[in-house]
Amino acid sequence: MNFTPISDIGRQALIDRIKKMCVNDTEQTLIGIGDDAALIASEPNHNTLISTETLVEGIDFDLSFHPLSHLGFKVITLGVSDILAMGGLPKQVLISLNVTTKFSVEMVEEFYLGVKEACTFYNCDLVGGDLRSSRGATILSVTATGLVKTGLVSTRRTAKTGDAICVTGSLGEALAGLKILLRERKFWEENPEASQPDLENWKEVVAKQLMPKARMDLVQLMINHKIKPNAMIDLSKGFLNELKELCTQSNAGAYVYEAALPITEQTKDVASEMGELASAYALQGGEDLELLFTLPEDAVEKAFEILKDITVVGMIRPASEGIQIQKFTGEVWEIDSDH
Amino acid sequence: MNFTPISDIGRQALIDRIKKMCVNDTEQTLIGIGDDAALIASEPNHNTLISTETLVEGIDFDLSFHPLSHLGFKVITLGVSDILAMGGLPKQVLISLNVTTKFSVEMVEEFYLGVKEACTFYNCDLVGGDLRSSRGATILSVTATGLVKTGLVSTRRTAKTGDAICVTGSLGEALAGLKILLRERKFWEENPEASQPDLENWKEVVAKQLMPKARMDLVQLMINHKIKPNAMIDLSKGFLNELKELCTQSNAGAYVYEAALPITEQTKDVASEMGELASAYALQGGEDLELLFTLPEDAVEKAFEILKDITVVGMIRPASEGIQIQKFTGEVWEIDSDH
Numbered sequence: 312m313n314f315t316p317i318s319d320i321g322r323q324a325l326i327d328r329i330k331k332m333c334v335n336d337t338e339q340t341l342i343g344i345g346d347d348a349a350l351i352a353s354e355p356n357h358n359t360l361i362s363t364e365t366l367v368e369g370i371d372f373d374l375s376f377h378p379l380s381h382l383g384f385k386v387i388t389l390g391v392s393d394i395l396a397m398g399g400l401p402k403q404v405l406i407s408l409n410v411t412t413k414f415s416v417e418m419v420e421e422f423y424l425g426v427k428e429a430c431t432f433y434n435c436d437l438v439g440g441d442l443r444s445s446r447g448a449t450i451l452s453v454t455a456t457g458l459v460k461t462g463l464v465s466t467r468r469t470a471k472t473g474d475a476i477c478v479t480g481s482l483g484e485a486l487a488g489l490k491i492l493l494r495e496r497k498f499w500e501e502n503p504e505a506s507q508p509d510l511e512n513w514k515e516v517v518a519k520q521l522m523p524k525a526r527m528d529l530v531q532l533m534i535n536h537k538i539k540p541n542a543m544i545d546l547s548k549g550f551l552n553e554l555k556e557l558c559t560q561s562n563a564g565a566y567v568y569e570a571a572l573p574i575t576e577q578t579k580d581v582a583s584e585m586g587e588l589a590s591a592y593a594l595q596g597g598e599d600l601e602l603l604f605t606l607p608e609d610a611v612e613k614a615f616e617i618l619k620d621i622t623v624v625g626m627i628r629p630a631s632e633g634i635q636i637q638k639f640t641g642e643v644w645e646i647d648s649d650h
Numbered sequence: 651m652n653f654t655p656i657s658d659i660g661r662q663a664l665i666d667r668i669k670k671m672c673v674n675d676t677e678q679t680l681i682g683i684g685d686d687a688a689l690i691a692s693e694p695n696h697n698t699l700i701s702t703e704t705l706v707e708g709i710d711f712d713l714s715f716h717p718l719s720h721l722g723f724k725v726i727t728l729g730v731s732d733i734l735a736m737g738g739l740p741k742q743v744l745i746s747l748n749v750t751t752k753f754s755v756e757m758v759e760e761f762y763l764g765v766k767e768a769c770t771f772y773n774c775d776l777v778g779g780d781l782r783s784s785r786g787a788t789i790l791s792v793t794a795t796g797l798v799k800t801g802l803v804s805t806r807r808t809a810k811t812g813d814a815i816c817v818t819g820s821l822g823e824a825l826a827g828l829k830i831l832l833r834e835r836k837f838w839e840e841n842p843e844a845s846q847p848d849l850e851n852w853k854e855v856v857a858k859q860l861m862p863k864a865r866m867d868l869v870q871l872m873i874n875h876k877i878k879p880n881a882m883i884d885l886s887k888g889f890l891n892e893l894k895e896l897c898t899q900s901n902a903g904a905y906v907y908e909a910a911l912p913i914t915e916q917t918k919d920v921a922s923e924m925g926e927l928a929s930a931y932a933l934q935g936g937e938d939l940e941l942l943f944t945l946p947e948d949a950v951e952k953a954f955e956i957l958k959d960i961t962v963v964g965m966i967r968p969a970s971e972g973i974q975i976q977k978f979t980g981e982v983w984e985i986d987s988d989h
Contacts, residue, residue: 347735348701362687364780365746396686407704441703452704452791
């Protein structure tokens with residue numbers, strides 16, 4: 312890849328290039344990148360969702376092993392995931408990128424290639440943002456908007472005693488991927504003459520870490536088939552943290568079966584190689600960007616039939632019972648549900 | 651002020667405190683802080699505006715002289731200003747705050763006091779955001795949404811030859827304030843035993859730097875009195891930069907009279923103390939957060955009558971003439987309007 316310093320072409324020319332890369336397709340975006348603010352047509356019978364978060368290099372992502380296009384895709388996924396977790400579909404995204412001088416024009420474009428790919432994948436428009444300089448660490452900020460039909464929103468606050476606790480996909484994969492990437496980087500640092508690490512055996516977990524997909528497929532099915540969770544949250548900070556948050560906001564407790572947690576073979580292999588417990592990956596590993604939701608018991612059968620890629624891992628209980636995890640051994644581990 | 655480490659109470663407890671500080675008043679915000687995304691009621695006959703930017707300590711702000719509550723107010727002002735510059739009124743804001751360990755609970759609360767004050771001032775709701783850790787530099791990201799009546803939006807793209815170029819308030823004040831603050835900080839670093847610097851004589855320019863107000867007053871008047879600029883942009887990167895941007899997007903040129911630039915006495919005094927040109931402050935100084943807009947000539951008289959705090963500084967010309975500044979001396983300075 313060439314390295315054209317950003318100062319060679321200037322900030323505005325670079326923004327113009329990004330604008331050309333990200334032409335918007337949806338009719339709702341009246342004005343996208345390039346003005347003070349984006350202009351979005353409003354829709355009746357829907358409410359707007361909006362969410363934002365900021366990621367810092369060295370804390371939230373690592374450029375030494377994260378290809379820029381994958382990072383661009385992942386940042387959009389993080390924004391979109393918050394919209395999906397409310398039962399809505401994403402519509403617009405904005406990206407603020409604050410880069411250090413080690414970033415070239417080509418690197419910024421590489422990043423936006425991933426952003427564009429994600430926008431196509433999630434059927435949303437990049438409508439704006441900002442490009443500024445940073446010192447020390449690259450900073451990524453994503454804002455996502457979405458629409459949800461009036462009455463179809465799923466918050467964190469309304470889980471009911473007796474609800475089945477469901478998760479989509481599998482748990483702990485992104486953490487397993489991170490463990491592999493960190494190990495390979497360490498090996499490579501200690502053996503600089505070694506060839507590029509072979510990640511073929513760990514493809515799934517590494518892909519989940521570098522370029523996870525938010526579960527728009529399942530939220531779209533929920534909308535089409537009128538499957539409405541009583542409560543929903545996305546799994547960005549790990550299953551246990553998110554379950555605690557959902558229980559606190561719903562003033563509820565939970566009973567979870569460790570044996571029910573969905574864990575892939577590859578995640579188990581990683582845990583075993585690392586001498587760690589796969590169930591700990593599943594309970595605590597962040598960034599899976601799957602969904603955790605609760606369903607009234609009589610809605611579970613239909614949900615299984617339609618959504619397929621879900622697992623029931625426990626049940627919502629009264630707040631007084633706290634959060635309890637029944638371990639493989641039958642022993643029950645009690646967790647304080649308070650923040 | 652006490653210094654309670656954030657780890658003492660935890661991230662979630664701190665978010666809860668912020669949530670309590672920032673209870674939302676407007677009916678449009680159905681769900682604010684605390685879920686995956688905020689939920690906003692949609693309005694017919696309006697379009698939604700949205701904008702975001704990220705500021706980094708040491709580049710975009712300086713905690714050594716910026717009181718945290720003022721910084722909180724200023725960040726909201728930056729977001730709101732982008733909405734106003736499109737002819738809309740602000741509705742919701744989101745803040746992402748990434749803090750280093752030198753930030754205490756009290757400091758975060760102090761920051762949000764300013765955020766809350768600004769939300770009241772601009773009649774908008776803080777509906778969400780994120781709180782994470784950073785290393786090295788504190789990072790602030792603001793997202794603002796607004797509404798604009800269908801057909802009343804003012805972009806950067808539609809300035810017309812013959813339009814009067816107007817600015818609100820005065821120019822170069824924020825830069826003058828920054829010069830004073832930097833000088834006083836240097837003095838204080840070199841004379842650590844000296845008492846706190848006396849900024850009484852420089853109150854206006856320092857206030858403009860630390861806690862500027864976006865011109866919602868004037869945009870509200872424009873809406874009420876159907877004064878619709880052909881083009882508008884906010885002055886965050888300096889008059890000349892913003893004029894260039896507006897001309898490029900409108901495929902236009904401009905003729906500006908240096909003598910017409912509105913500069914306060916205090917700004918002139920600062921420039922004179924620093925041995926610099928006040929007109930250079932006015933042309934290049936950033937962060938005034940005033941508005942630059944263009945009006946058809948026959949709309950200028952009414953605009954003066956209603957808006958009062960505006961100045962005509964020049965005229966939009968064909969793109970072929972580029973951007974020309976007529977200096978005090980009569981000499982004409984030509985500026986390339988291309989990026």
